[in-house]
Amino acid sequence: MAATLHDVAHVAGVSFKTVSNVINDHPNVRPATRERVQKAIAELGYRPNLTARSLRSGHTGAITLAVPQLRLPYFAELADAVIRAAEARGLVVLIEQTSGERDRELEVLKSPRLRMSDGLIFSPLGLGEEDAALVTAEVPMVLLGERIFSGGCDHVTMQNVEGARAATEHLLDTGRQRIAVVGAHEGEVIGSAGLRLKGYREALESRGIEYDDGLVAYVGTWHRANGAEAMHELLDRGVEFDAVFGFNDTLAQGAMRVLQEAGRRIPSDVAVIGFDDLDETRYSIPTLSSVNPGREEIAKTAIKVLMERIKNPAGPAPREILTQFEVIARESTAA
């Protein structure tokens, strides 16, 4: 089968330790010997067995990324960014899908599989603050998202409250007064939905507008279909509104679709803003205003922090890192 160090050593006529030295660029090898070894390596098409190397060295060169599902464009774009950031540092990425289910999330955390990687970037959806004590892994971990803050591990997250507040203020600035919400989670305080609702309320409050629960549509998950459903519900309720804040872009897209089906014009009748700044917001009809939560930065920072933690597990105290956000105005909120 595949050639081993021994085979190479044999062909090159040296001890297999010398071959190892050549491969790992150790200093004490005579140029002539090195050359001979390299020739043997080429001849045999030798490739190091990384599994063996991992066993010996204790690290694998891989990290795990656990997300709800790649079908959700936000996580696809996040995974894309994480893989690129990891690759830039010579790491490969193993992806686990949790469907956002608590049990599956715990399973991933506890799986022996995790040890086949050097660290974990974990974006929980089912686990909550009350589970903080369970959120530990046998490898260094960086937490993403808004579900858990009290953990003892590094945490990279976007500014949900501030971003949502800015989005709402953007709508208010265009003269909108009755802003419907699509994507709230019943009773949630600390997840993305809870925090974005908080930002929404803060913005209203700062302008002296009273919060009206009748304008808020609650959903289960954040797929396009949920946005569509929620908008149907709002329309059925018969409440008046002149703007919609979709808690993410896919919800907003679903809602826009239904609004237009119902004959509402965007933005003249109803302005719409989303959250995430997905690529597709640039091509919908109309283009969708959104909040760029700093996804690239999240990915890059997560990788950086994780690598530091892998190098030095007992390093600095866990950090809480917030990314920059930016409101991107597009057609759906034109004045």
Next chain:
Amino acid sequence: MAATLHDVAHVAGVSFKTVSNVINDHPNVRPATRERVQKAIAELGYRPNLTARSLRSGHTGAITLAVPQLRLPYFAELADAVIRAAEARGLVVLIEQTSGERDRELEVLKSPRLRMSDGLIFSPLGLGEEDAALVTAEVPMVLLGERIFSGGCDHVTMQNVEGARAATEHLLDTGRQRIAVVGAHEGEVIGSAGLRLKGYREALESRGIEYDDGLVAYVGTWHRANGAEAMHELLDRGVEFDAVFGFNDTLAQGAMRVLQEAGRRIPSDVAVIGFDDLDETRYSIPTLSSVNPGREEIAKTAIKVLMERIKNPAGPAPREILTQFEVIARESTAA
């Protein structure tokens, strides 16, 4: 650090082989002993070291999926499906992004990293038929897509020609005559673009309509932006058309956007159909007709075939597997 078999054996007062027997459900263990060992395992929080197991057993329980990029919704949905299919069989998935660049694709094929997985599902974009000889890996491989057919490995692919032909015929059936194409690749014969163009031409021919290169817009990649650009170009050319066939849904979405900006109504002025049946086609304005290429089936079949090949590398001759497709009519091609 982490407990090993030896630690468990020590605590349970047995030899470490017995522990191994318990873990691997070997028959010859007395219930009492088994129980004692299991208690020790629980007590120490023992988890097997899969790296060591891999080294010994020769397989890793992971497979590699190499795709251009997850930002392209088609590949995000494909990866999602592959991960689910793999998980159902107890495998995890490592994802490599190639950007569709030939060099990167070759790099992935040759990387020692690949041996940290048991097999490869490879969806090339940069490599072509002329590179077939280079498309070999040190692990079993299943090829996806249309770039390479002559390889000596299992190949799962969609019916591009037939699907494209059916899409075109669908447009013709609604009375359209001048069908523009968005997404062709200059001079390509065998890639998705080449094959879909072939299907388009076949459909025209079967109805006695002459092929007009003036109706074909060529692009570089298949992002939304390319679809938008291509449609701008078609409009600038001033050619008349009453339908558009986007070679994938993202291209079609970009094109629809530009068409509507230009005041063309869909489907009354121009009908539009895409390819891939992405989730987003169900929520755009208007909803986008498309061809479902059997993505779930591709994922499931690829995993199944790969596992068979892993189990038996010298097994049956490489297979060529085609999935079922289906034209999905939505608003964008309503009569």
Next chain:
DNA sequence: GTGAAAGCGCTAACAT
């Protein structure tokens, strides 16, 4: 500068 030997944690013959 190069080689010999030990061992990472596990599985699988082969004893006992």
Next chain:
DNA sequence: ATGTTAGCGCTTTCAC
């Protein structure tokens, strides 16, 4: 039914 032994392919002391 349980224990012993020999590696998987590599890195890493430590000698020479």
